[in-house]
Amino acid sequence: MAPSIGSEVVASIPDLVCVTGASGHLGTWLVKRLLEKGYRVRATVRDPDDPKKTTVLKNLPEAEGRLQLVKGQLLEEGGFDDAVYGVDGVFHCACPTEFSFEDPYRDCIEPAVRGTVNILKACSKAPTIKRIVFTSSAAAVRFTQLEDIPEQRFDENCWTDVDMCLRDKPHGWPYFVSKTLSELKAFELAKEYKLDLVTILPTLVTGPFLLNKIPNSMADALSLVTGDVFHHNFIRRISYVHIDDIIDAHIFLYETPAAEGRYIGSCVDASITEAAELLKKLFPKIQLPSNFDYVGEIVPHYMDNSKLRKLGFEFKHDLADMYLSGVKCCVEKGLMTYPGESQDQSLTPNVASQNGAESDGLVGNHL
Numbered sequence: 001m002a003p004s005i006g007s008e009v010v011a012s013i014p015d016l017v018c019v020t021g022a023s024g025h026l027g028t029w030l031v032k033r034l035l036e037k038g039y040r041v042r043a044t045v046r047d048p049d050d051p052k053k054t055t056v057l058k059n060l061p062e063a064e065g066r067l068q069l070v071k072g073q074l075l076e077e078g079g080f081d082d083a084v085y086g087v088d089g090v091f092h093c094a095c096p097t098e099f100s101f102e103d104p105y106r107d108c109i110e111p112a113v114r115g116t117v118n119i120l121k122a123c124s125k126a127p128t129i130k131r132i133v134f135t136s137s138a139a140a141v142r143f144t145q146l147e148d149i150p151e152q153r154f155d156e157n158c159w160t161d162v163d164m165c166l167r168d169k170p171h172g173w174p175y176f177v178s179k180t181l182s183e184l185k186a187f188e189l190a191k192e193y194k195l196d197l198v199t200i201l202p203t204l205v206t207g208p209f210l211l212n213k214i215p216n217s218m219a220d221a222l223s224l225v226t227g228d229v230f231h232h233n234f235i236r237r238i239s240y241v242h243i244d245d246i247i248d249a250h251i252f253l254y255e256t257p258a259a260e261g262r263y264i265g266s267c268v269d270a271s272i273t274e275a276a277e278l279l280k281k282l283f284p285k286i287q288l289p290s291n292f293d294y295v296g297e298i299v300p301h302y303m304d305n306s307k308l309r310k311l312g313f314e315f316k317h318d319l320a321d322m323y324l325s326g327v328k329c330c331v332e333k334g335l336m337t338y339p340g341e342s343q344d345q346s347l348t349p350n351v352a353s354q355n356g357a358e359s360d361g362l363v364g365n366h367l
C-alpha cells in the first residue's frame, strides 16, 4: 500500500534491483517480468555497447526510464561494485552455461566462482541491499551417487559430488562443478558478510524465449522435436520447468521475507519415452524413433519441489505447455517449422495444454 502523509497519498518508489547476465535467456525474461511488475532494473551485460546483447532489453515496452544497462564482467575484480551500489536487491544470473569448454577451469569454473566472489563482495559494500537471489542449478544437486539418495528423490539437502565429477568427468562436468562450487561459495560469503541470500535451482528451463537464437536449454528440451540425437542422452530422464514459472519463482523468493536457503525450481519430470509419447499426442505428424534403447538405462529419480510449494509458490505450466509454447516461439522466430509439418502449415496440436495442472510434486533431475 502507498504510504500517506496527512491526507496525501505518497506513491512508494518501486525497488531498484540489479540483474546480472541480463542478456541471457533467463536474464532477459527476468528483466522483462521485473519491469512489468513495476520494478526499476539495473541490468548488467558484458558490453553495453553491443547491440546484439542489448537490443532485446532496450526494446522491452517498459524499459524507457526504468531500465539502466551497465557493464558487468564476472572475472573483473570490483567489476560489479557500481552495478549493485544503491540497489535494493540483486538477482545473480550470469554464468558460463556451455557444456564444452576449451579450458574447463579458465572458461567455466573460474568465472563462475570468481564472479560469485566479486558479486558478493560488491554486495557487502552496498548497505541498501535487502536480499540476493542467486540462480544456481539442479546441476548443483543432481550429480551424486543415486543409490545414496533415499527413494531417488533429490531435495535441497543434496549436493553434487564435486570429487566424483572431477574423477568420472561426465559430459558437462565443468558446468556441474562450477554451479556447485559457486553456490557453496555464495553461502559461505553471505554468512561472512551477513547478507541475506536465497538460491533457486532450476531444472531444464523450457518454453518461449526473447532471444533470436534457441537457448541451450531449449535445444536440449527440443532435441526430440529437432531430431538432434546427440542430446537425447541428456533428456533420457530429466526434469523441466517453464520459463514463466522459474522467473516468477525468482521474484517470489525476492518478495517473500520467510524465504531462506536453497529452493529447487522444477515442475515435471519425465523419461525420454514419456516425453516422446506426449509429443506424439501434441504433434501427431512428428517423426520419432521407435524406441530409445540407444540412450541406455533409465533410472527413475525425482526432484522434490515441495519446499518452494510449501512457501506458497504455485507452478502453472505442465510439460505440454512447455513444448507448445516453446515450439510456437521457435516457429514464430523462423528458427524451425512445426514438427511433422511443412513450413507453411500451422500448428494444430490435438491435446489441449492442461494449464495449471501441476505434477504430483515429483520433479526430475539434471540442469
Ligand SMILES: NC(=O)c1ccc[n+]([C@@H]2O[C@H](COP(=O)([O-])OP(=O)(O)OC[C@H]3O[C@@H](n4cnc5c(N)ncnc54)[C@H](OP(=O)(O)O)[C@@H]3O)[C@@H](O)[C@H]2O)c1
Pocket: 020, 021, 022, 023, 024, 025, 026, 027, 045, 046, 047, 053, 072, 073, 074, 075, 092, 093, 094, 095, 096, 097, 098, 111, 135, 136, 137, 138, 179, 201, 202, 203, 204, 205, 206, 215, 217, 367
Ligand atoms: N536455462 C536453464 O535450463 C538453466 C537451468 C538451471 C540453471 N540455469 C542458470 O540460469 C542462469 C542463466 O542461464 P541461461 O540459461 O539464461 O544461460 P545464458 O542464456 O547462456 O545466459 C548466461 C548469461 O551469463 C552471462 N555470462 C557468461 N559468462 C560471463 C562472464 N564471464 N561475465 C559476465 N557475464 C557472463 C552471459 O553473457 P553473454 O550474453 O555476454 O554471453 C549471459 O548473459 C545461469 O546461472 C544458469 O546456470 C539455467
